[in-house]
Amino acid sequence: MILTVDHVTTYSYDTAMGASVQSLRLFPSRFSGQREIDWHVAVEGGIRGGEFRDGAGDKVESWSVRPPVEEVVVAVRGQIETTDTAGVLRGHRELVHPMAYLRETTATWGDEGLERLAAEAVGGCTEPLDCAHRLSAAVAEAIAYEPGTTDAHTTAAEALDQGKGVCQDHAHALIAAARAQDLPARYVSGYLFATEDGAPHEAAHAWTEIWIEGIGWIGFDAANSCCPDDRYIRLGSGLDAHEAAPIRGITQGGSEERLNVTVALEQVQQ
Amino acid sequence: MIEYFNEMFDGGQVREPYSALDGWTREMPAELRAMKQAEAEAMFRRIGITFAVYGEGGDPDRLIPFDMFPRVFTQMEWRKLERGIKQRARALNAFLLDVYGRGEIVRAGRIPARLVYQNDAYERSVSGFVPPRGIYSHIVGIDLVRTGRDQFYVLEDNCRTPSGVSYMLENREIMMRMFPQLFRDNRIEPVEGYPEALRRTLASVAPVKCTGEPTIAILTPGHFNSAYYEHSFLADLMGVDLVEGADLFVEGGFCWMRTTEGPQKLDVIYRRLDDAYLDPLCFRPDSMLGVPGLMDVYRSGGVTITSAPGAGVADDKAIYTFVPEMISFYLGEEPLLENVPTWQCAKPDDLKYVLDKLGELVVKEVHGSGGYGMLVGPKSTKEQIEVFRHKIMENPVNYIAQPTLALSTTPTFVEEGVAPRHVDLRPYCLVGEKIELVPGGLTRVALTEGSLVVNSSQGGGVKDTWVLAE
Numbered sequence: 001m002i003l004t005v006d007h008v009t010t011y012s013y014d015t016a017m018g019a020s021v022q023s024l025r026l027f028p029s030r031f032s033g034q035r036e037i038d039w040h041v042a043v044e045g046g047i048r049g050g051e052f053r054d055g056a057g058d059k060v061e062s063w064s065v066r067p068p069v070e071e072v073v074v075a076v077r078g079q080i081e082t083t084d085t086a087g088v089l090r091g092h093r094e095l096v097h098p099m100a101y102l103r104e105t106t107a108t109w110g111d112e113g114l115e116r117l118a119a120e121a122v123g124g125c126t127e128p129l130d131c132a133h134r135l136s137a138a139v140a141e142a143i144a145y146e147p148g149t150t151d152a153h154t155t156a157a158e159a160l161d162q163g164k165g166v167c168q169d170h171a172h173a174l175i176a177a178a179r180a181q182d183l184p185a186r187y188v189s190g191y192l193f194a195t196e197d198g199a200p201h202e203a204a205h206a207w208t209e210i211w212i213e214g215i216g217w218i219g220f221d222a223a224n225s226c227c228p229d230d231r232y233i234r235l236g237s238g239l240d241a242h243e244a245a246p247i248r249g250i251t252q253g254g255s256e257e258r259l260n261v262t263v264a265l266e267q268v269q270q
Numbered sequence: 271m272i273e274y275f276n277e278m279f280d281g282g283q284v285r286e287p288y289s290a291l292d293g294w295t296r297e298m299p300a301e302l303r304a305m306k307q308a309e310a311e312a313m314f315r316r317i318g319i320t321f322a323v324y325g326e327g328g329d330p331d332r333l334i335p336f337d338m339f340p341r342v343f344t345q346m347e348w349r350k351l352e353r354g355i356k357q358r359a360r361a362l363n364a365f366l367l368d369v370y371g372r373g374e375i376v377r378a379g380r381i382p383a384r385l386v387y388q389n390d391a392y393e394r395s396v397s398g399f400v401p402p403r404g405i406y407s408h409i410v411g412i413d414l415v416r417t418g419r420d421q422f423y424v425l426e427d428n429c430r431t432p433s434g435v436s437y438m439l440e441n442r443e444i445m446m447r448m449f450p451q452l453f454r455d456n457r458i459e460p461v462e463g464y465p466e467a468l469r470r471t472l473a474s475v476a477p478v479k480c481t482g483e484p485t486i487a488i489l490t491p492g493h494f495n496s497a498y499y500e501h502s503f504l505a506d507l508m509g510v511d512l513v514e515g516a517d518l519f520v521e522g523g524f525c526w527m528r529t530t531e532g533p534q535k536l537d538v539i540y541r542r543l544d545d546a547y548l549d550p551l552c553f554r555p556d557s558m559l560g561v562p563g564l565m566d567v568y569r570s571g572g573v574t575i576t577s578a579p580g581a582g583v584a585d586d587k588a589i590y591t592f593v594p595e596m597i598s599f600y601l602g603e604e605p606l607l608e609n610v611p612t613w614q615c616a617k618p619d620d621l622k623y624v625l626d627k628l629g630e631l632v633v634k635e636v637h638g639s640g641g642y643g644m645l646v647g648p649k650s651t652k653e654q655i656e657v658f659r660h661k662i663m664e665n666p667v668n669y670i671a672q673p674t675l676a677l678s679t680t681p682t683f684v685e686e687g688v689a690p691r692h693v694d695l696r697p698y699c700l701v702g703e704k705i706e707l708v709p710g711g712l713t714r715v716a717l718t719e720g721s722l723v724v725n726s727s728q729g730g731g732v733k734d735t736w737v738l739a740e
Contacts, residue, residue, distance in 0.1 A: 054398055055399070064522075
């Protein structure tokens with residue numbers, strides 16, 4: 001599938017602020033399921049900083065904007081060809097040992113509820129891949145998709161407790177459940193092309209990858225009860241949403257920040 | 271009764287390195303001694319070298335007691351130590367480069383993967399990054415104790431930002447001012463080359479994007495930090511800037527220092543700030559001490575941070591047990607300095623042994639430092655031991671135990687005259703283009719009679735440390 005992406009993130013402030021610095025993880029991962037055709041990332045009026053590819057295989061680019069800053073606009077425009085790899089992250093070059101993804105964070109802390117959910121889902125299952133599918137199904141079952149019920153700081157335990165959330169909560173809960181079963185797991189941020197009619201839709205998305213010994217990293221999207229296929233564009237990963245955030249930024253000053261995001265994905269007809 | 275090795279006296283005989291000092295103390299009248307001691311204290315007070323102790327309250331401007339009786343090593347003793355220390359510094363750096371790379375030592379099964387990759391000090395964000403010259407720990411402080419004529423043990427490695435080197439320099443400076451004759455009568459290796467050696471080391475690890483002479487600065491958390499004196503002292507002696515996070519910013523892939531003449535590009539940062547506070551964009555978002563975006567500049571080769579973020583995974587007390595493995599794996603050598611036998615309370619068999627022998631062992635927290643949160647079995651009351659037993663049982667993973675070592679003693683000035691007190695040693699090994707070790711270090715002394723805890727935060731003092739020239 002060939003997809004075009006048009007993603008604009010705007011941070012605006014009531015009063016002029018000091019300098020702003022961004023660390024962007026907004027580039028398509030390089031693996032057998034993705035082929036970049038054309039990709040541009042820019043911060044309006046900003047100065048491009050250093051770039052590098054980290055040990056997890058993500059490309060990171062930093063930008064800064066000189067003061068006074070009233071608005072920070074991050075724009076991504078690109079075109080990419082995707083292939084269905086049945087969720088398997090094949091051909092992805094990375095160096096981080098899977099065991100580094102057994103570490104808990106505040107957002108993915110496995111409380112009693114999550115541990116119980118994981119243990120019950122797995123039951124007597126001994127085959128890791130099968131376990132992972134069961135965990136994903138259990139999380140989908142336990143947390144209903146309901147926007148507006150959680151925020152960026154909601155933890156996996158809180159989301160499970162209230163039984164509702166969005167893709168970030170599903171991803172966190174599945175990470176916690178997998179780690180509770182000693183399966184390394186991580187948060188993946190990206191895009192999802194969610195309609196078959198080709199019309200643009202809100203499409204920023206997140207899912208989970210679980211490490212299966214002998215196969216590698218495999219994606220699980222508990223929010224949609226499936227594994228990522230050619231409708232998904234993978235950008236970057238981390239221990240949780242904070243670490244995997246496509247945009248991390250700091251703007252100096254005390255003014256309230258307003259965030260506006262538009263993401264449009266379209267399929268290019270061939 | 272444990273026998274302690276006395277570094278000055280062998281029975282009634284004075285050991286050779288201390289022969290000159292024997293006469294010196296005998297001939298020194300009590301009044302002169304008291305006068306000199308007061309003079310030393312006044313000098314320390316005047317130069318402002320004090321040590322604020324975390325969590326103890328009291329006087330934050332307390333001086334670390336200085337003992338005028340030097341600790342002495344012969345050239346031969348020192349050469350042996352030097353080889354062992356450099357070997358260790360090489361192995362620790364090879365380990366760091368490896369575990370942030372392919373992790374060969376883990377693949378080879380020589381160190382358990384969990385111990386490395388699930389370690390809190392393992393910094394995932396720098397994996398895959400190769401710092402200039404492949405060096406992670408540029409200043410390695412190795413804590414040593416002596417238990418016999420030829421027997422030394424490494425207590426712990428400090429790969430992040432070992433402090434105390436300003437005491438090594440100041441102790442020597444003050445001794446030379448007070449007792450110039452002593453330095454004319456004895457041929458003592460100088461330590462004053464340390465700041466220049468440190469500057470050379472830092473300059474040798476300039477980032478790939480640096481062309482020309484690198485600009486170096488020391489990054490301090492600020493004047494409220496207990497080692498602030500040392501930060502400003504070293505900056506002065508090296509002739510480099512002392513900066514705080516607010517003095518720096520990133521732009522265009524470089525780190526810049528605000529100066530009165532406009533921004534100046536900074537190439538090498540000797541940071542005296544923990545990883546977690548370096549960059550709120552990468553680590554703790556609430557850190558006000560760091561520089562937003564610094565880690566991106568670092569990882570894209572625009573600036574060097576020393577010691578490298580993530581270096582802490584090599585000096586963890588649980589990793590310590592494996593340093594001899596590192597030496598054999600990376601260098602193909604036999605360790606020249608011995609480790610203290612260590613029991614990991616995380617292992618059930620070890621835990622059982624430790625709980626059985628609690629009264630005989632020293633127990634430490636895996637991530638503890640500064641002599642806090644430790645139990646010295648033979649020096650503790652039954653009650654203290656029981657309290658500790660509960661702490662260990664609640665969270666065994668957090669503790670390791672070692673035999674109580676018979677730390678050597680050196681003569682120390684006390685109220686009644688001169689008496690033996692237990693000492694340790696921290697030399698500072700510099701790792702850059704070359705591996706260098708200034709002949710000397712910081713000798714810490716437990717001033718309380720019989721005490722084996724030398725930490726300055728626990729009432730320890732310091733001494734000038736001599737290496738005799740041949």
